[in-house]
Amino acid sequence: MEKQPGSGSARSAASFAESWARIRGRLRDEVGEVEYRTWLRQMTLASVEGDEAIVHLPTRFLRDWVRSHYGDRLSLLWQQENAGVRRVDVRVGPQPRGGADGVDVEVAPERSGLAEALSGRAPRNAAGESRGEWSAPLDPRFTFDTFVVGKPNEFAHACARRVAEHPASPGFNPLFLYGGVGLGKTHLMHAVAWAIRNGEPARNVAYMSAEKFMYRFIAALRSQSTMEFKESLRSVDVLMVDDLQFLIGKDNTQEEFFHTFNALIDAGKQIIVSADKSPSDLNGLEDRLRTRLGCGMVADIHATTYELRLSILQAKATAAGVAVPKAVLEFLAHKITSNVRELEGALNRLIAHANLFGRAVTLDSAQEVLHDILRAHDRRVTIEEIQRKVAEHYNIRLTDMSSARRARNVARPRQVAMYLAKQLTSRSLPEIGRRFGNRDHTTVMHAVSRISELMQADAAFAEDVELLRRMLET
Numbered sequence: 462m463e464k465q466p467g468s469g470s471a472r473s474a475a476s477f478a479e480s481w482a483r484i485r486g487r488l489r490d491e492v493g494e495v496e497y498r499t500w501l502r503q504m505t506l507a508s509v510e511g512d513e514a515i516v517h518l519p520t521r522f523l524r525d526w527v528r529s530h531y532g533d534r535l536s537l538l539w540q541q542e543n544a545g546v547r548r549v550d551v552r553v554g555p556q557p558r559g560g561a562d563g564v565d566v567e568v569a570p571e572r573s574g575l576a577e578a579l580s581g582r583a584p585r586n587a588a589g590e591s592r593g594e595w596s597a598p599l600d601p602r603f604t605f606d607t608f609v610v611g612k613p614n615e616f617a618h619a620c621a622r623r624v625a626e627h628p629a630s631p632g633f634n635p636l637f638l639y640g641g642v643g644l645g646k647t648h649l650m651h652a653v654a655w656a657i658r659n660g661e662p663a664r665n666v667a668y669m670s671a672e673k674f675m676y677r678f679i680a681a682l683r684s685q686s687t688m689e690f691k692e693s694l695r696s697v698d699v700l701m702v703d704d705l706q707f708l709i710g711k712d713n714t715q716e717e718f719f720h721t722f723n724a725l726i727d728a729g730k731q732i733i734v735s736a737d738k739s740p741s742d743l744n745g746l747e748d749r750l751r752t753r754l755g756c757g758m759v760a761d762i763h764a765t766t767y768e769l770r771l772s773i774l775q776a777k778a779t780a781a782g783v784a785v786p787k788a789v790l791e792f793l794a795h796k797i798t799s800n801v802r803e804l805e806g807a808l809n810r811l812i813a814h815a816n817l818f819g820r821a822v823t824l825d826s827a828q829e830v831l832h833d834i835l836r837a838h839d840r841r842v843t844i845e846e847i848q849r850k851v852a853e854h855y856n857i858r859l860t861d862m863s864s865a866r867r868a869r870n871v872a873r874p875r876q877v878a879m880y881l882a883k884q885l886t887s888r889s890l891p892e893i894g895r896r897f898g899n900r901d902h903t904t905v906m907h908a909v910s911r912i913s914e915l916m917q918a919d920a921a922f923a924e925d926v927e928l929l930r931r932m933l934e935t
């Protein structure tokens with residue numbers, strides 16, 4: 462049952478509000494006033510739901526920054542304040558009237574804490590201290606070394622490498638990276654920026670979100686400093702603009718971006734742009750801009766495959782120095798298929814949980830700690846899926862699920878699949894029998910009791926079947 466601060470049980474709402482005020486105070490003490498005002502001041506507590514506190518920020522840019530830089534700290538502070546709250550979810554959400562900290566959130570960007578975030582003046586302690594006036598801070602974790610390459614992203618990765626080694630070379634300017642949410646576009650852009658900065662520190666590399674570009678432009682209009690805005694932008698050697706789809710419907714900002722774009726390309730500077738769609742599919746962007754965006758190199762990052770997800774999990778677990786059993790990583794790679802951000806979030810949560818309670822990560826603990834994420838990815842399992850997964854697991858042909866072959870290496874997996882069909886679906890024994898090559902219901906019954914017996918007698922076999930069950934489970 463959701464408990465809203467200010468509604469529901471007055472006592473718990475009041476105590477959450479007090480906890481929240483103390484957490485904010487502690488964060489302010491820890492990070493200092495400048496950093497606090499830049500990144501954290503606009504956080505508001507939206508609700509506490511079960512063991513999760515939901516915190517709102519007004520933009521994706523701030524949300525992503527706070528998630529990646531303060532997410533763990535926020536969770537820990539909440540746990541210390543209130544043991545019932547074990548997680549913090551930072552989201553983009555509306556700000557209450559009066560705003561966070563009692564400030565008016567309608568305040569213009571240049572007067573709010575956001576102004577610093579948007580101005581490119583990186584906070585003192587922020588990682589990836591910016592040098593150019595224009596750049597947002599780079600995330601120190603987003604380098605080529607930490608980017609795991611697989612089929613879905615190898616082309617985009619190769620293009621990014623190429624641009625990092627030879628900026629502004631013909632055919633690669635602009636570089637347009639596109640793909641779904643959380644698949645590594647920002648990571649690749651930051652990796653290019655780090656590589657260029659490290660190789661040639663004198664180069665002026667500017668990275669910003671399209672959202673920030675717009676705020677800077679509006680601020681310049683308000684303060685009648687558009688000339689300055691244009692000049693300083695055009696002095697960069699490499700310009701990276703993330704999430705360009707944000708400019709859809711923002712005609713004036715698009716116009717400004719178009720001119721900046723042309724001026725930089727004409728001057729032989731490199732441009733890298735990311736978006737969630739290809740240039741031709743970005744409806745709502747001006748045609749001439751779409752045409753220009755598509756005339757360099759366009760690279761797509763595809764949805765992840767099981768193999769890539771597993772490699773990413775392995776790399777991240779190794780980097781975190783935490784022993785996560787292979788079966789758990791395989792389980793996560795099977796279950797969390799949406800994007801890398803969610804996958805990473807799930808692993809981080811498991812690791813944080815293990816550290817906090819000093820317990821090893823196991824399949825059981827993974828199921829328990831991630832139940833909400835797993836539930837969201839659950840769907841009804843079908844007999845066909847069970848057959849497919851079991852055949853894959855035991856390396857037999859799918860057709861053998863319904864064939865008459867009785868060799869042990871085929872018959873046993875078939876029995877496992879029947880057992881799982883009984884466990885995971887609501888199909889009757891005769892129905893299951895029919896789906897396994899028209900077998901009799903007594904055959905299914907025999908399979909179910911045989912597999913149960915074997916599981917009792919053989920722990921390794923039981924674990925194997927359990928793993929399959931978890932992978933398939935609804």
Ligand SMILES: Nc1ncnc2c1ncn2[C@@H]1O[C@H](COP(=O)(O)OP(=O)(O)OP(=O)(O)O)[C@@H](O)[C@H]1O
Pocket residue numbers: 603607608609610614640641642643644645646647648649704737773801802805
């Ligand atoms: N191939 C990869 N190897 C390692 N980490 C990855 C990979 N792809 C994505 N990630 C990680 O997943 C998270 C999300 O990636 P990123 O922020 O780059 O996604 P995005 O495509 O820019 O998403 P959005 O569309 O939301 O801006 C990051 O923490 C990033 O490090």
